[in-house]
Amino acid sequence: MVEDLIKKLLEAGVHFGHQTKRWNPKMKKFIFGPRSGIYIIDLEKTAECLNKAQDFAQEIVAKGGNILFIGTKKQAQDIIEEETLRGEMFFIKNRWLGGLLTNFQTVKGSISRLDEIEKMQENGIWENLKKKEVARLTKEKEKLLRNLGGIREMKVLPQAVFIVDPRKEHIAVKEATKLGIPIIAIVDTNCDPDYIDFPIPGNDDALKSIRFLTALIVDSVLEGKKEFLTNEASKKEQKAEGEAKSEETTQKESDKKENAPEPKASTEKQPV
Known part of the structure; x- marks a missing residue:
């Protein structure tokens, strides 16, 4: 090997x-x-x-x-x-x-800015802007994608x-x-x-x-x-089994209560 x-x-x-x-x-x-x-x-x-x-x-x-x-x-x-x-x-x-x-929160802010620019473009806002402004946003978007594209989904x-x-x-x-x-x-x-x-x-x-x-x-x-x-699937399976057992136990206890005999009335004479 x-x-x-x-x-x-x-x-x-x-x-x-x-x-x-x-x-x-x-x-x-x-x-x-x-x-x-x-x-x-x-x-x-x-x-x-x-x-x-x-x-x-x-x-x-x-x-x-x-x-x-x-x-x-x-x-x-x-x-x-x-x-x-x-x-x-x-x-x-x-x-x-x-x-x-070391300053990850600021980086997350830049990623949010990238999301904002792309949303503006998708919603047609760019169509109402001047060519100069569109060019500026395009340049900003390209720079952010170049530097942060590989980590834009990295939340932590x-x-x-x-x-x-x-x-x-x-x-x-x-x-x-x-x-x-x-x-x-x-x-x-x-x-x-x-x-x-x-x-x-x-x-x-x-x-x-x-x-x-x-x-x-x-x-x-x-x-x-x-x-x-595999571990996550196993955890879900164990959780489902645990919940099923819990429901089964609860049902059995409920059935026991329903089937329990009525308490007999006392036949003893009460003192006068």
């Missing part, structure tokens, strides 16, 4: 790190060694870390939680959107807005975040850390793994590597969803 995973990691190029001169010494424990001027990542360590990250992601979703996927570097953007939509989670792919997590803070390249997404890392939100991240040889709860040592630049690792996390998300739905 582990051997098969390592083989797939190898095929995806997950083991290729950065140039030896561009490394973070804190990643030493995840590095196999240098080769041709670049560091090679130890895929046994990657497989071990990946399994932990997958288990955690599945556990979060199985409990009804959500994961926010973050990847704003060019090679990660499309992958993050495609895979997150497959897993029915939330994503940020264009730009991280400062305060997105996520229970975890998944990050491609925490070095680039350092602001997101700081915000999640401040709020105590667990972080899963692909960490290359130039990253600092200290702030990552579930680091996945791997190539965070190659498309194939990013897609492979992200897809595995999303697979775990989908497993968690199945588990959640």
Whole structure:
């Protein structure tokens, strides 16, 4: 099993790190060694870390939680959107807005503004506006969709975040850390793994590597969803059984009262 995973990691190029001169010494424990001027990542360590990250992601979703996927570097953007939509989670792919997590109420206000603009357009209000005003609203709508489209249905803070390249997404890392939100991240040889709860040592630049690792996390998300739905169905079934038993008990008690014999009248003479 582990051997098969390592083989797939190898095929995806997950083991290729950065140039030896561009490394973070804190990643030493995840590095196999240098080769041709670049560091090679130890895929046994990657497989071990990946399994932990997958288990955690599945556990979060199985409990009804959500994961926010973050990847704003060019090679990660499309992958993050495609895979997150497959897993029915939330994503940020264009730009991280400062305060997105730590000032979430303001972000929710921006999402409400997007809803308002779209409702104005649907109700035909735009037709009565001047071209200049329509152009302004169109531009505002496009900007809001670009920055917040992937989280517009996210009503509460996520229970975890998944990050491609925490070095680039350092602001997101700081915000999640401040709020105590667990972080899963692909960490290359130039990253600092200290702030990552579930680091996945791997190539965070190659498309194939990013897609492979992200897809595995999303697979775990989908497993968690199945588990959640199964648990919810079981709870409903147990609740229905409990209500049925309660009704049955109530009915039996009612029947007992109806069928109980009438109390006999006393034949004793009352004192005069």
